[in-house]
Amino acid sequence: MKKQYASAAAILVAAAIVGGIAGNSFYTKRHFKEDIVKGDGVTEVRMLSDYNPRLKGTIADTEIYVLKGEEPGGSVLVLGSTHANEPAGHMAGIVIEENAKVKKGTVYVIPSVNQSALTHNDALDGAPQYMHYTTKTGELRTFQYGSRATNPIDQWPDPDIYTHRSSGQSLSGSETRNLNRCYPGVEDGTISEQVAYAVKNLITTDDITMEIDLHESSPEYAVNNATVAHERAMGIASEGVLNLQLEDIAMSLEPSPATLHGLTHRELGDFTNTYALLMETGNPSQGRLRGKTDEALVQTGIDPCYVVNYGLGLLYVDYSSGSFPMELRVGRHLQGISEYIAALGNNEPDKAIIVEGIPSYQEMLDNKVGFYLK
Ligand SMILES: [Zn+2]
The missing domain is CATH 1.20.5 (Single alpha-helices involved in coiled-coils or other helix-helix interfaces)
Structure with a gap:
């Protein structure tokens, strides 16, 4: 030859x-199919396609866990994995679904609201594909670490300019696959718009009192350790933020910008009667200043580059410990949810929700995430 x-x-x-x-x-x-265990407090499992049948049989269809108490009351919807590279929201949703017991009112949890985004990683980010936790019984459970956006396999091609349907707002083309720019959604639109429509339709159909969308952001991003609230939700949000601060949990309150469209805290507040909130916690594994990106960084948040930048005063989170671990980020989300549920009951007693079994911030710091997985 x-x-x-x-x-x-x-x-x-x-x-x-x-x-x-x-x-x-x-x-x-x-x-990959995550083995999310149905918690003892779950009274019903629905699918997103129940609220937009076009999603049936697609990869974007996902479980809605319903935890209904015996006494009537208000209701809250918790969304995880709107951005699937912000894993504290995903894990907080799973911890609630697997542990919470509702006495009064109803809790809805969608841990993987952008299921498609969990099936891939952002190109060139070097992110891990999976996260692992050991449960109390020693079992190893595996969860997805995904992308900020819907998988292009499911939605392609991106336009040069993305025009948000209900407002006419123009954004860069790739934002067409960002679920949190697609609300209130379009019933027969792109797959991201169809998912957003299903969430809005669930809130409208079940008259859900409060919606909390769980996010994470780069430690160098200004909207961090923050709750963003629609103007109708400001009373509940400000009471919750005050109580979190009294518990020494740093949390700022940001008003939802009236002219920034497509986001849960704007459109679900405008297009439904729900109180729309969004929480951000710091996540070094998605920041632009980070060094080596692997599962250890996702879980511990330990990164020498962030130590340097904290010293230079460039971060919006307290990084004095040199870490920002998953249990801290999940614990912040869980304590925030508990405080906003309490504030809702104080403001509107007929909409009170009584729920047990959601770990507190301190319990999550002490026991860590795996302890609360079945
Ligand atoms: Zn996000």
């Missing part, structure tokens, strides 16, 4: 091996 044919054959074989390994990784991630 001529020398050049031998070289070409070797290159082809090498390409096939690399393609095979990458293809297997993509395929496994795409079809």
Whole structure:
């Protein structure tokens, strides 16, 4: 065989091996099914497609866990994984679903609201694909670490400019796959718009009193350790924020900008009767200043680059401990949810929700996430 044919054959074989390994990784991630355990307090499991039948049979369809108490009261909807590279919201949703017992009112949890975004990673970010936790009984459970946006396999191509349907607002084309720019959604729109429509339709159909969307953000981003509230939700949000501050949990209150469209705290407040809130906690594994990005960074938030930048006064979170671990971020979300539920009951006693079994901030710091997984 001529020398050049031998070289070409070797290159082809090498390409096939690399393609095979990458293809297997993509395929496994795409079809990975998280084994979320139905908690004892769950009274019903619905699907997002119950609120937009177009989603039935698509990868974007996902479980809605309903925890209904015996006494009537208000209701709250918790959304995790709007941005699937912000894993504290995903894990907080799962911890609530697997542990909470509702006495009065109803709690709805969608831990994977953008299921498609959990099936891939952001290109060139070097992010891990999975997160692992050991439960109390020693079982290892695996969860997805995803992308900020809907998987392009499910929604392609992006337009040059994304026009938000109900407001006409223009954004860059890739934002068309950002679920939190698609509310209040479009019943027969893109898959992201269809998901947003289903969430809005759930809130309208079940007359959900309060909605809390769980996010994380880069420690160097100004809206951090913050709750963003629609103007109708300001009374509940300000009481909750005050109580969190009294518990030494840093939380600022931000008004939802009236002219920034497509976000839960704006559109679900405008297009439904719900009190719309969004919580942000700091996540070094998604920041632009981070160094090596792996599961250890996701879980511990330990990054020497952030230590330097904290010293330079460039961060919006207290990074004095040199870490920002998952249990702290999940604990903040859980304590925030408990405080906003309490504030709702104080403001509107007929809409009170009584729920037990949501770990407090301190309990989550002490016991860590795996302790609360079945
Ligand atoms: Zn986010």
